[in-house]
Every structure is written in C-alpha cells, then in structure tokens.
Amino acid sequence: xxxxxxxxxNDYLPEEVRLRDxxxxxxxxxxxxxxxxxxxxxxxxDIENLDKSDGGDNLNLIFKILKRGxxxxxxxxxxxxxxxCDMGLRxxxxxxxxxxxxxNREQLVLPAKCIQIDKVYRAERPQKGRLREFVQCDxxxxxxxxxxxxxxxxxxxxxxxxxLDIKDFTVKINDRRILRALLKGVGFEESQLDSVCITFxxxxxxxxxxxxxxxxxxxxxxxxxxxxxxxxxxxxxxxSIKDVCGEESAESIETIINAVEKLSDGxxxxxxxxxxxxxxxxxxxxxxxxxxxxxxGSIAGGGRYDNLxxxxxxENIPAVGxxxxxxxxxxxxxxxxxxxxxxxxxIALLHDKADVVNAIEEAEKLxxxxxxxxxxxxxxxxKFLDKIQAKGYFGFCFLGEEIRELKK
Numbered sequence: 001x002x003x004x005x006x007x008x009x010n011d012y013l014p015e016e017v018r019l020r021d022x023x024x025x026x027x028x029x030x031x032x033x034x035x036x037x038x039x040x041x042x043x044x045x046d047i048e049n050l051d052k053s054d055g056g057d058n059l060n061l062i063f064k065i066l067k068r069g070x071x072x073x074x075x076x077x078x079x080x081x082x083x084x085c086d087m088g089l090r091x092x093x094x095x096x097x098x099x100x101x102x103x104n105r106e107q108l109v110l111p112a113k114c115i116q117i118d119k120v121y122r123a124e125r126p127q128k129g130r131l132r133e134f135v136q137c138d139x140x141x142x143x144x145x146x147x148x149x150x151x152x153x154x155x156x157x158x159x160x161x162x163x164l165d166i167k168d169f170t171v172k173i174n175d176r177r178i179l180r181a182l183l184k185g186v187g188f189e190e191s192q193l194d195s196v197c198i199t200f201x202x203x204x205x206x207x208x209x210x211x212x213x214x215x216x217x218x219x220x221x222x223x224x225x226x227x228x229x230x231x232x233x234x235x236x237x238x239x240s241i242k243d244v245c246g247e248e249s250a251e252s253i254e255t256i257i258n259a260v261e262k263l264s265d266g267x268x269x270x271x272x273x274x275x276x277x278x279x280x281x282x283x284x285x286x287x288x289x290x291x292x293x294x295x296x297g298s299i300a301g302g303g304r305y306d307n308l309x310x311x312x313x314x315e316n317i318p319a320v321g322x323x324x325x326x327x328x329x330x331x332x333x334x335x336x337x338x339x340x341x342x343x344x345x346x347i348a349l350l351h352d353k354a355d356v357v358n359a360i361e362e363a364e365k366l367x368x369x370x371x372x373x374x375x376x377x378x379x380x381x382x383k384f385l386d387k388i389q390a391k392g393y394f395g396f397c398f399l400g401e402e403i404r405e406l407k408k
Contacts, residue, residue, distance in 0.1 A: 006132070007126045007132070008124060008126035008130070008131050008132025008133065009131065009132055009133045010131065010133075014391075015391060015392060016334075018340065019330070019333075019334070019338070019340060020135075020326075020330060022340045023164060023326070023329060023330060023333070024117055024135070024137065024326065026160070026163050026164055027117065027137045027160045027163075027164075027324060027326075028115065028117055028137075029163075030156065030159050030160040030163050031115045031137075031139050031156060031160065032115070034139075034152070034156040034159070035113055036113040036114060036115045036139050036156070037113060037114060037115060038114075038115040038116070038117070039097075039100060039114050039115065039116060040116070040118065041090075041093070041096035041097065041099075041100050041116065041118070042090075042096070043089055043090055043118075043119065043120075043121070044065065044087050044088070044089060044090075045087065045088060045089075045090050045095065045096060045099070046086070046087060047062075047064060047065075047085050047086055047087055047088045049095060049099060050062050050088045050090070050091070050095065052311060053095040053282065053308070053311075054280065054281035054282040054308065055091060055092070055095065055280050055281065055282065056198060056279040056280045056281045057198065057279055058091045058092065058122060058279070058280065059091075060123075061091055061122040061123045061124060062088045062089070062091055062122075062123065063088055063089040063121050063122075063123055063132075064084075064085040064087075064088045065085055065086070065087040065088055065089070066084055066085055067083075067084060067085065067086050071086070072084065089120075089121035090120050090121065091120055091121065091122050092120050092136065092280075092323070093116040093118060093120060093136050093138045093323065094138070094140070094280075094282070094305065094308065094321060094323075095308070096116075097114060097116060097138070097140055097142075097321070098305075098308045098309045098311070098312060098319070099312055101142050101309055101312075101317070101319075102309060102312035102313045103312075105313075108142075110142070110143035110144075111141050111142060111143035111144035111149070112140075112141070112142040112143055113139070113140075113141050114138075114139065114140045114141075114142065115138070115139055116136070116137075116138040116140075117135065117136070117137045117138070117326075118135065118136065119133055119134065119135055120133075120134060120135075120136055121133055122134075129296075129297065129327075129328065129331070131327055134325075134326070134327045135326040135327060136323050136324070136325065136326060137160075137323065137324040137326050138302075138321055138322070138323040138324075139153060139156060139157065139321065139322055140153075140319060140320065140321035140322075141153065141319070141320055141321070142309065142317065142318070142319045143317065143318065143319070144318055144320075145306070145318040147252050147255060147256055147286070149320050150256050150286050150288070150304070150320055151256055151259045151260060151263070153302065153320060153321065153322040154171055154173075154256070154260050154270070154288060154322065155260060155263045155264075156322075157290065157300055157302075157322045157324060158171065158260075158264065158267070158268055158290070160324065161268075161290070161299070161300070161324070161329075162267055162268070164329065164333065164338075165333075165338070166292065166299075166329070166332070166333070167267070167268070168268075168292060168293040168294060169268050169269075169290050169291060169292045169293065169299070170268065170269040170270065170271060170290070170291055170293075171260065171268065171269070171270040171271075171288055171289070171290050172270075172271060172272075172273040172276050172288060172289045172290070172291060173253060173256060173257065173270060173271070173272055173273065173276070173286065173287070173288045174253075174272065174273055174274060174275075174276035174277070174286075174287050174288075175249050175252065175253055175285055175286050175287070176197075176277075176283055176284060176285055176286075176287060176303075177249045177284075177285055178241060178249050178250065178253070178274070179197065179200075179274065179277065180193050180197075181249070182231065182241060182274065183196055183197075183228070186224050186227035186228045186231060187221055187223055187224030187227055187228075188220065188221070188224045188228070192220060194281055195218060196215065196220070196228075197277045198277070198279065199211055199214045199215055199218070200232075200275060200277050201276075201277035201278065201279050202214070203232070203275040204275070204297075208229065208232050208233060211232070212225060212228075212229050215228070232274075232275065236272075236274045237272065238250050238253050238254050238257075238272045241274065252286070253272055253286070256286070257270050257271075257272065276288070276289060278301060278302075278303050280303075280305075282305045282307065282308045283303040283304060283305055284304055284305060284306045284307055285303070285304035285306065285320075286303055286304045286320065287301075287302070287303035287304070288301065288302055288303060288322065289301040289302075292332065294332065294336075295328060295331075295332045297328070298325070298328075299324065299325055299328045299329060299332070300322060300323060300324045300325060301322070301323060301325070302320070302321045302322035302323050303320065303321070304318070304319070304320040305319050305320070305321070306318045306319060343371070344369065344370050344371040345370055345371065345394035345395070346370070346371040346372075346373065346392060346393045346394055347366070347370045347371070347372055347373075347393060347394055347395045347396055347397065347403055348372075348373055348374075348375055348388050348393055348395075348396040348397075349362060349363050349366065349372055349373070349374045349375070349396070349397055349399065350374075350375055350376070350377045350378075350396060350397070350398050350399065351374060351375075351376060351377065351398070351399040352376070352377060352399070353376055355399055356374075356376075358399060359374045359399050360374065362399060362400075370394075370403075377398070385406060388406070389406040393406060394406065
C-alpha cells in the first residue's frame with residue numbers, strides 16, 4: 001500500500017500541528033473577542049446545492065460523491081452521467097453557511113455573526129500554494145445590509161492577522177456594482193458581465209494584455225474591449241469613477257475606506273482597486289482581499305453575497321463574509337521561522353519500565369514550569385537525545401535527577 005498522501009493533501013508532524021493549532025486558536029480568539037460565535041457544518045453537501053451556488057470556476061473543482069448500491073446501478077443503467085452523483089465535498093464555507101442559516105434561522109439572533117474554521121476541498125491541480133484539502137477561517141454577518149458590517153469584518157480580520165505578527169499588508173476593496181456599471185459603460189452587454197468579470201479577476205496574474213487577449217478569444221465586441229483596455233491602462237480612483245457608477249456606490253466605498261483607515265491606526269493599508277473581482281459568482285456588492293508584501297497572492301478575501309441565501313429561503317437575506325486562507329498564513333509564517341511565543345520549555349523525563357507511576361507523578365509536578373513528555377529509558381540514549389533536540393526539546397532528566405539542558 002502507498003505510504004504517501006494523495007496529491008494535494010498533507011500529513012503534519014507534531015511540531016507542525018502545534019503551530020497550526022496555535023495559529024487557529026489565535027484567529028478564533030480574535031473572532032470570538034469581537035462577538036462572533038463558532039458554528040459547524042458537514043463537509044458533505046447535496047450536489048444540487050453545490051451546482052447551483054454560483055461559485056464561479058470552483059464549480060469545476062467539486063469533488064463529487066457517487067451514489068451507492070442500487071441507486072448507483074440505476075444511474076449507470078440510465079446512461080446519464082449527471083445522475084451518478086448525489087453529494088459532494090464543500091469547496092468553500094459560504095454555501096454551507098447559507099444552507100445552515102436557512103435550516104436554523106429560527107434559533108439565530110439577527111444579525112447572525114458566525115465563525116467557521118474548517119476544511120474545504122477543491123479538485124485543484126496540486127502545486128505550491130494550491131492544495132486539494134485546506135483550512136479556511138471565516139467570519140460572516142447575516143441579516144444586515146449596513147456597510148458597518150463590512151467595516152467590522154475588515155477590522156476584525158486585520159486584527160486576527162496582526163495577532164499573528166503578520167504586518168505589511170494591504171486591504172484591497174471594490175464593489176461589484178461599480179465594476180458592472182463601468183463594464184456596461186464601455187459597451188459590454190448585461191449578459192456578458194459575469195464572463196468579463198471572471199477574466200478581469202485574473203488581472204494580477206496575466207496582466208492587462210492577458211485580460212484583453214482572453215476577452216478577444218471569448219468573442220466579445222472589439223469596440224467594447226478597446227474602450228475597456230483604455231480604462232484599465234490608467235489608475236482609477238473612487239472619485240474618478242463617480243460619474244460612471246453613481247454617487248451612492250462610490251460613497252459607500254469611501255465611507256468604508258475612511259472608517260478602516262481610522263481603525264487601523266497605521267498598522268495596515270486599505271485602498272480602492274477596480275480590478276478586484278473575486279472569482280465567485282455569488283458576490284453582489286462590496287468585495288475585498290488582503291495581500292501581503294511578503295507573499296505572492298492574497299491571504300484573505302471576501303465580500304457581500306445578498307442573493308445566495310435566497311436560493312434556499314426565497315427571501316432576500318443580506319450577508320457578507322471575510323475568509324482567511326489559513327494554508328497561506330501557515331506557509332508564510334513557517335518560511336519566516338515563526339515560533340509560538342511564551343510557550344513552556346519542552347523536556348523529556350526518562351524512567352525505568354518499573355517506575356512509570358513515579359514518572360507520571362513527577363511529570364505532574366514539573367508541568368507547572370515545563371512541557372513534559374515521559375519516555376522509558378531508550379537503549380541508545382545518544383541517538384534519542386539527538387532526535388528530541390532536533391524536535392525543539394530544551395532538555396531532559398532522569399527520574400529523581402536534575403534537568404540537563406540539551407547542547408545546541
């Protein structure tokens with residue numbers, strides 16, 4: 001049997017898990033201190049819900065689960081491959097949250113302020129920075145259309161990153177309504193806007209020329225493409241696009257930016273970025289991302305999705321969320337040599353086989369000051385000490401003796 005993990009998934013060693021647990025707990029504590037409450041949803045969702053979720057390119061990355069037993073046989077006999085699956089693994093935490101709200105809204109206080117820290121799954125082509133199984137850390141506010149929700153989410157997410165000593169980052173913000181008004185203004189048709197946005201979202205990866213090339217390949221009107229090329233060739237400010245998109249949307253963005261700048265107290269930056277789209281089709285208004293000067297790509301992202309919950313309830317329920325990409329954070333901090341602050345020094349307590357009870361009692365006393373792991377005395381002490389030193393142990397002691405520091 002194969003001993004390696006499936007491509008796009010990872011095993012984590014104890015020291016890696018300690019760091020991952022610490023980082024997730026720091027994020028969770030920050031979220032909870034801000035008044036958000038943790039919920040949990042299943043990793044498996046109905047395939048129809050996933051397929052109808054307006055998840056953009058992510059809909060092509062769903063891990064689908066085959067029907068079982070007679071149901072699978074009947075589906076195979078029908079010859080219709082679309083009937084083979086009835087469930088799938090969630091590709092993000094927003095669709096499950098929307099279903100969760102619809103199923104539990106009678107027990108929730110509105111606006112509901114929810115935390116989800118959990119695994120999601122995408123059938124990605126595995127590469128550096130792209131896993132098939134990964135953790136997202138989400139906070140969402142359901143039931144409020146006020147821009148105070150955006151301000152609260154941005155501020156809380158930024159605080160979570162700062163608590164991990166992540167600095168030098170910028171919050172990018174845009175509004176889908178502004179972007180759609182701009183695209184219609186240069187000549188694209190309403191029915192084309194989603195496709196144009198999906199391409200424009202790749203701007204940071206393929207550049208303006210790449211965007212124009214892909215739009216041309218899609219067969220859009222050459223005049224509209226040319227005008228759009230002229231627009232994205234120069235920087236756009238909130239003030240400069242007011243005539244195109246209208247005062248209301250632009251003023252909302254300005255209010256959010258001014259509020260967050262005040263709350264940040266210079267610890268991070270926020271700026272308007274018309275090229276920010278976010279790939280998910282369910283976003284309806286404000287969208288935002290956080291980018292780090294020390295890491296390529298975004299480390300957090302989110303936006304307003306006022307229509308998604310309505311797919312379950314038939315009502316217009318406003319909602320907005322922000323998600324930290326935990327694997328990016330973990331990778332960024334690991335590469336920077338980040339260590340957990342204020343932790344007890346780890347020592348090994350060695351004992352003879354017959355002395356296990358005494359060793360446990362002694363370990364309980366030592367744990368007031370140290371992180372203690374007990375081991376029976378190994379046959380090859382030198383090799384054992386080399387290994388625990390490599391794992392970050394401070395020292396060791398034999399039962400009843402003084403602690404000896406491991407030499408660096």
